[in-house]
Amino acid sequence: MIWTLDIPVYFKPTFIWQAGQHLTFKKEVNGEEIRRSYSIVNQANSDDIQVLIKKVDGGLFSEPAQSEYQIGDTVEVMAPTGHFVMVPQDDKTYAMFAAGSGITPILGMIYEVMNNSNSHINLYYGNSTVESTLMKTQLADLKDQYPERLSISYFLSQEPIDVDLYAGRINAEKVAKIYNNELEALDIAGYYLCGPGGMIDEVKSVLAKKGVNDKIIHSEQFLSEGQVMSEKKKTATLDSGVMVTIDGVTSRYEIKQGEDKTLLDAALDAKIKMPYSCKAGVCATCRCKLVEGEVDMQNNYSLEDWELEKGYILTCQSLPKTKKIVIDYDG
Numbered sequence: 001m002i003w004t005l006d007i008p009v010y011f012k013p014t015f016i017w018q019a020g021q022h023l024t025f026k027k028e029v030n031g032e033e034i035r036r037s038y039s040i041v042n043q044a045n046s047d048d049i050q051v052l053i054k055k056v057d058g059g060l061f062s063e064p065a066q067s068e069y070q071i072g073d074t075v076e077v078m079a080p081t082g083h084f085v086m087v088p089q090d091d092k093t094y095a096m097f098a099a100g101s102g103i104t105p106i107l108g109m110i111y112e113v114m115n116n117s118n119s120h121i122n123l124y125y126g127n128s129t130v131e132s133t134l135m136k137t138q139l140a141d142l143k144d145q146y147p148e149r150l151s152i153s154y155f156l157s158q159e160p161i162d163v164d165l166y167a168g169r170i171n172a173e174k175v176a177k178i179y180n181n182e183l184e185a186l187d188i189a190g191y192y193l194c195g196p197g198g199m200i201d202e203v204k205s206v207l208a209k210k211g212v213n214d215k216i217i218h219s220e221q222f223l224s225e226g227q228v229m230s231e232k233k234k235t236a237t238l239d240s241g242v243m244v245t246i247d248g249v250t251s252r253y254e255i256k257q258g259e260d261k262t263l264l265d266a267a268l269d270a271k272i273k274m275p276y277s278c279k280a281g282v283c284a285t286c287r288c289k290l291v292e293g294e295v296d297m298q299n300n301y302s303l304e305d306w307e308l309e310k311g312y313i314l315t316c317q318s319l320p321k322t323k324k325i326v327i328d329y330d331g
């Protein structure tokens with residue numbers, strides 16, 4: 001189901017977004033606040049914002065999203081965020097690989113490229129069946145509108161399809177063929193990947209073998225509602241004081257040795273409002289800069305190498321390694 005959000009005029013300046021970003025919704029369930037992120041699927045900075053909320057059985061947000069809310073209801077939502085973004089240049093060709101719901105941020109990027117540049121896109125999009133293929137109407141409309149600049153190859157894993165290359169999941173073997181037959185000659189300016197971790201790993205491994213510069217490869221792992229990533233549970237090995245700056249305000253809180261709390265958990269316990277959504281190292285909503293000290297980051301499914309080099313961390317995954325930690329959300 002696509003939700004279209006009408007942003008109150010007062011909040012419009014806050015709800016400026018870049019293609020590929022997402023919204024995080026809050027909802028109270030049995031007295032507990034839950035948060036869920038959904039990628040924005042329409043043209044950046046349109047009058048309304050649209051997100052696709054795919055129903056997941058038992059999903060605490062996605063199930064009621066289909067039935068409980070009525071047109072005209074008010075929902076609580078954070079400003080657009082996310083670092084899997086694209087600002088297209090002219091006269092380029094981009095390659096995009098998506099699977100399932102991974103199409104959502106990619107679709108926003110396609111609108112951006114088609115409507116705001118003269119560049120080309122080759123999209124490789126995997127689903128189980130035609131019926132389950134998300135956003136196919138929007139993609140067909142885009143293809144009709146930009147037949148010369150948008151190429152779409154559909155892959156189906158659970159339905160017969162004539163051409164062998166397109167039968168089955170997008171995997172390393174298929175990506176290697178696509179690279180050799182199509183992409184190598186196109187001088188691709190940027191690769192954008194979104195889907196399950198396995199697909200992203202396979203595409204990246206082929207591109208690495210082909211010598212593609214990893215600086216032009218961008219990815220975001222898609223996490224279904226309720227899906228849990230592997231967690232390496234650890235506890236703080238020392239007492240640590242944390243200074244955090246958000247929106248120009250600096251606060252201090254502590255994590256005690258032996259506590260099973262990340263930098264984010266301890267801040268929330270101290271009633272400091274740090275941004276977060278998935279708490280699984282995937283969405284990067286909790287990303288901030290580590291200004292001083294060291295942390296042990298348990299999982300990272302979202303930050304790219306250049307972000308790590310610049311000192312960005314995910315607070316939902318970070319345990320203190322030094323007595324003093326200084327982090328900055330404004331940097």
Ligand code: FES
Nearest residue numbers: 277279282284316
């Ligand atoms: S809250 Fe999603 S990565 Fe930390």
